Amino acid sequence: MPFEDATEQAALVAAKAITPVELVQSHLDRIEAANPRLNAIVTLVAERALAEAQAAERAIMRGDPLGPLHGVPFTVKDSLDTAEVPTQRGSPIFAGRVPSTDATSVARLRQAGAILLAKTNLPEFSFATETDNLLIGRTNNPWNLERTPGGSSGGESAAIAAGMSPLGLGSDVAISLRGPAAHTGIVALKATHGRIPTTEHWPQVPRRLWHVGPMARSVRDIALSYSLLAGPDGSDGYANSPLSFGAGCTSDPARALRVGWLVAPGFGPIAPDVATTVGDAARALAEAGCLVEPVRIPVLEEINGIDLYLNLQGPETKPVIAEAVEGHADQVFEHAKRILAMPDPSARDYVAATQAVERLRSGFADYFRRYDALLCPVTLLSAPPHDLAEFVIGGETVTSRHILRATVPFNLTGLPALSMRFGTSGDGMPIGIQLVSRWFAESTVLNVAARLEAVSRVAGLRPPH
Structure with missing residues (x-):
């Protein structure tokens, strides 16, 4: 039962084939x-x-009306507040901190009948791609305990992949939903920025880059969760767009969607098995009736999003982290120390970064005039061993920050992007692909993802741990 998806679990509960108590206990x-x-x-x-x-x-x-997730358990990344349940942000500094209210996203799943089961691990303050901290330590990948599940929603992705939860909430400032999903073989959606409120997520800065989103084992669970989570809450000033059209996989399956696919250039070195997986997904979409062709996006070749991200994230994040850790030097893990040690960009570099983001947005706007979706890698290699500072990809050595190269452009621009598994590396690790659409076109991303899931040879595979 733990490996059935949330939609199936809700249906079984509604049909009285299993009780909520039995489901939670399992x-x-x-x-x-x-x-x-x-x-x-x-x-x-x-x-x-x-x-x-x-x-x-x-x-x-009693025969009461049931919500769409009635009796289904879910888990939450420990950066999102949960009423009367500790939210400790991956740090001993916040150990024992108990909020009085739920984050908007948590409240919305509970209102749909879902039952909070647990909080999941994250890197300190959510700013790392390795899930480790001084509070409870390192999280392992259920496919291989020597590999990372990624970060910062790494505990959430590991829990869902391992059947400890069917559904969860994570957050994403540069990679943190999609990367962990790719590393553990599940599905995650970073909707258009502002679609899902980030209210009571910490940290809030840089708010224009943070996204809260669902993680699950099936595309239909992501579609259902998104339909429940999206919409203004009156608190998040970015969450001001009403959900005005279908949130699920509602497009006509016979429609010829135009999909461009991209491996290189634009993302730097990519592992051959990742490139092969993206190509396999492109062929599968063509066979499913999409109009598919290789593309180049010049702005991605001209601008390295990682550099922009660091210039924008650092100056805004450092003061918040410094205030949080003041007087607690002995309780600060290496992730926060690295942020505090980052040099501040000059005002000129900061302004240049904001202008480069505008060029990225314009470049993607031009692309989506001609295409409905973009297919590309999520991470440029499968889940690496823990604590690597450098990767060797195709004979080229890159720093661990390179893991962000194919995801951070879509945080900078706020485009919706979904990660799902479509392949397996030579050593048995999941390989994900990323689907992106124009702003507010989540239904397109979910439509394309559902088509791929329907022909996937790896959907439903279970990790050994």
Whole structure:
């Protein structure tokens, strides 16, 4: 039961084929079996979850109207506030911090009937691609314990991939939903910036780059979750666009979508098996009736998004981190130390970075005049071993920051982007592909993803741990 997707679990609950108590207990049992090896769970709320499951069961027996996720457990990255449940942000500095209210995204899943099961691990303050901290330590990838599940939503991706949760919430400032999803073989969506409120996520800065989004094991779960999460909440000033058209896979399957696919140039060195997987996905889309052709996007060849990200993120993030860690030097992990040690860009460099982002936006706007979607890599290699400072890809040595190269442009521009598995590396690790569409066209991304999932040979594979 833990490996059924959330949509199926909700249907079984509604049909009285399984009770919410049985469903929650099955996930608690799975956590007990798998988490000691993975270390993905920060806080388990078993007692409360079982009590809510009992209440959900009584509602079914009374014949009450049921939400679309009634009785289904879910997990939440520990950067999002959860009422009366610790939210500790990957740091001993915030150990024992208990919010009084839920983040908007958490509240919306609970309103749909979902039951909070646990909080999941993250790098300190969410600013790293390796999920490790001084609070509970390092999270391992369920496909290979010697590999990273990525970051910063690495605990969430590991929990979902390992069957400890069918559905979860993560966040993404440069890679943090899509990269961990690719490393662990699940699905994650970074919707158009502002579609899903980031209210009560920490840190808030740089707010124009942060996204909150769903993570799951199927595209239909992502579509359902997105439809529940999207829309203004009156608190997040960026979340001001009403959901005015279909949020799920609702496009006519016979429509000839135009999809461009890109491996190089534009992303730097890419592992051959990742490039092959993107090509395989392009052929699958062509066979599924899409009009598919290789493309080049000049602005990606001219601008390295990582450089822009560092120039924009550093000056805004450092003061917030410095304030949080003041007086706690002995409790600061290496991730925060690296942020605090970053040199500040000059005002000229900062302005140049903001102008380069505008050129990126214009370049993508031009691309999406001609195409409905873009198919490209997520990460440029499969999940690497823990704590590598450098990668060797195709004989070229790059720093670990290179892992951001294919994802950060879509944070800088706020475009919707989805990560899903479509291949396997030679050593058995998942390989993801990334689907991007124009602003507010999440339905297109989900449509294309559903077509790929329908022909995928790796959908539903389970990790060994």
